[in-house]
Amino acid sequence: MRIVVQKFGGTSVANLECMRKVMEKNKKILDQGIKLVVVLSAMSGETNRLLGLARQWSKNPDPWETDALVATGEQVSVALFAMLLKDNGIRARSLLGHQAEILTDCSAGRARILGINSERIMEYLEKHDVLVVAGFQGCDIRQRITTLGRGGSDTSAVAMAAALKAEMCEIFTDVDGVYTTDPNICPKARKIPRITYDEMLEMASMGAKVLQIRSVQFAKKYQVPVHVRSTFSDEPGTIVTKEEEGMEEAMVSSIAYDKDQARVTLMDVYDEPGVAANIFAPISDADIVVDMIVQNPSREGRTDMTFTVPRGDLDPTLKILERIKTEIGAPAVVHDAHVSKVSIIGVGMRNHSGVAAMAFTSLKNEGINILMISTSEIKISILLDEKYTELAVRTLHETFGLDRSDAT
Amino acid sequence: MRIVVQKFGGTSVANLECMRKVMEKNKKILDQGIKLVVVLSAMSGETNRLLGLARQWSKNPDPWETDALVATGEQVSVALFAMLLKDNGIRARSLLGHQAEILTDCSAGRARILGINSERIMEYLEKHDVLVVAGFQGCDIRQRITTLGRGGSDTSAVAMAAALKAEMCEIFTDVDGVYTTDPNICPKARKIPRITYDEMLEMASMGAKVLQIRSVQFAKKYQVPVHVRSTFSDEPGTIVTKEEEGMEEAMVSSIAYDKDQARVTLMDVYDEPGVAANIFAPISDADIVVDMIVQNPSREGRTDMTFTVPRGDLDPTLKILERIKTEIGAPAVVHDAHVSKVSIIGVGMRNHSGVAAMAFTSLKNEGINILMISTSEIKISILLDEKYTELAVRTLHETFGLDRSDAT
Known part of the structure; x- marks a missing residue:
């Protein structure tokens, strides 16, 4: 049957x-x-x-x-x-x-x-x-x-x-598939005919508008091919499927972004075991999801801790930090509600060096300052001033050849 | 418990x-x-x-x-x-x-x-x-x-x-119990503290406004005491229960009426076995519920057949009769859409003779003509011209002492 x-x-x-x-x-x-x-x-x-x-x-x-x-x-x-x-x-x-x-x-x-x-x-x-x-x-x-x-x-x-x-x-x-990036800010965005479960998962907030992340995890686990397509047309959409062996993958498949970000930096906290737990446990208890985290040593026995939270959670986060301040070394708290995250996604990235370098160079050429970087096996996320979001998306979209129809 | x-x-x-x-x-x-x-x-x-x-x-x-x-x-x-x-x-x-x-x-x-x-x-x-x-x-x-x-x-x-x-x-x-009759047409109507399942069932259309007939049948079968009462007060309502042995029952417990009646008389139909079936089978097939039926011999080998149907079913009934006319002896069909049924109900009726006579006498005294009578063990139903409905209800309510507080 x-x-x-x-x-x-x-x-x-x-x-x-x-x-x-x-x-x-x-x-x-x-x-x-x-x-x-x-x-x-x-x-x-x-x-x-x-x-x-x-x-x-x-x-x-x-x-x-x-x-x-x-x-x-x-x-x-x-x-x-x-x-x-x-x-x-x-x-x-x-x-x-x-x-x-x-x-x-x-x-x-x-x-x-x-x-x-x-x-x-x-x-x-x-x-x-x-x-x-x-x-x-x-x-x-x-x-x-x-x-x-x-x-x-x-x-x-x-x-x-x-x-x-x-x-x-x-x-x-109500959308006709998964795009190389948001067509609203990048008119050259193209529909992706085929994407892997992992790439779809990494697209996070952008992909979630199309397909809930949880269902993608489920599809990946049971290897169910999922065809995301429009109710309003008969055109094929995007097929989310497993990575096909032996097939050459595009280095980068899409550029995602998320404007719902705020950055918090704790300067000069104690650099000792457990300090991260002391900071993030009370935040997590308040059901606030921390996204990117970066830790830099500052001076002897001290470290800077920077992280991002959803913009709406910035105020409660600052209140929590006020409460636990002395416990973690009474640091100076700096925050910025006007940041956004741009992500470069692609399973092909695993086999290609230089994706990060290409990305940083193209952003530098546009005069865009990078505030924070975090990477996974198939994703590079870059935090930048919110006002550069669209420019950064368009620049990276072009840098990785996503506006060419042979790119994916 | x-x-x-x-x-x-x-x-x-x-x-x-x-x-x-x-x-x-x-x-x-x-x-x-x-x-x-x-x-x-x-x-x-x-x-x-x-x-x-x-x-x-x-x-x-x-x-x-x-x-x-x-x-x-x-x-x-x-x-x-x-x-x-x-x-x-x-x-x-x-x-x-x-x-x-x-x-x-x-x-x-x-x-x-x-x-x-x-x-x-x-x-x-x-x-x-x-x-x-x-x-x-x-x-x-x-x-x-x-x-x-x-x-x-x-x-x-x-x-x-x-x-x-x-x-x-x-x-x-939304009513506070079962009444001896409809308080809207008989201001002396009183709430009945206790009524038997059978009486409640015989109240048919009037009782059904309070409690669905089907649930009363169910209650009777499993002997469930049912207390019908108002959402809007804390006063006790009416308890519907089994007949208690040894207790003297009121002769009559309530007067019901039903204006949704129409009468049809077939004059001079063949008086032979099966004629009733020939008439009522096609009516029943049309999902029309016949209520009262009376048969009177008219002249040699012929009989008059009178019955009532819900008023809205009069026209379809007449159409059916037109169709089967010759089959049943091509009778004259007389009909009247302006009749109503008044019923006297009470389990006590079984042990008291003369309820019918009392009812007929009191109606006669008011000059109300009786069109049809049908009786059961605990109910007497009388069909009369619709315009006498209220007068008949009030007269019978008084005749059987239902407006006195010691009556039930």
């Missing part, structure tokens, strides 16, 4: 007209004699409406009851869509999380999928051509409804594709 | 303020050390909103998907209400139909309850003081969501009380 999984987000099921377009996409697959699992989100705005109700009802909404509440959003989508399919002579039925037996752990609001009863679903697929599965939801071992947190429906779709060994997981969205 | 079941309808959970009032009713029971099962309907208007969506999506909405869709209404109510209780320090959790394991038959939209996993619910009651159960819904053996049809939440509550052997099933509604 050939199976494809298709996932549609909230804007794709916002109303009857949208759902009719989804049905047309379904038919293209069905016409090839392929069975379909369609994973849907709640109609756009519905989840927020339900969360608003919860906040109105309770100053501290119980997470389990919140899950039971918001799960109705997807339930409405799948029931209406299955109705529409049946009305058009397609053998379809809806499946909620507990009916598809999408077993999760016992974490309300941010559950992880433990398993899917694929045998049961294969039975359903014998009798139906389309199974319309509620995204974002599952149930735990005690039969409680759970939701998967942000990007949950993408994860549902990838998990379903993994469990059913589907030949493709198509994620329909 | 002492257990009480409380059921609240859509207007009682329409918003946060209403739900707070429901919580106050809960607390009165909890303060006595009694465990509670609270059965809720969807917030008022929600079920109709969802059904409207279904009709918009499909010209002939699939009944199974419709059930999955409308079941979200109760799901939202129970999640929000459980949140509110927890916020107020009450150990509560919500249970959907499939979680409470309310097993039904496989009839979408009008399922019948086959059983409830009471052991499972008793386990939940060990850990929680309030279980908030979604009314109106269950699931079938294939794990599909089913709904119970009109009055479903009342039936859910009674079934839950039966399964848990609760000491009382309290049905909160």
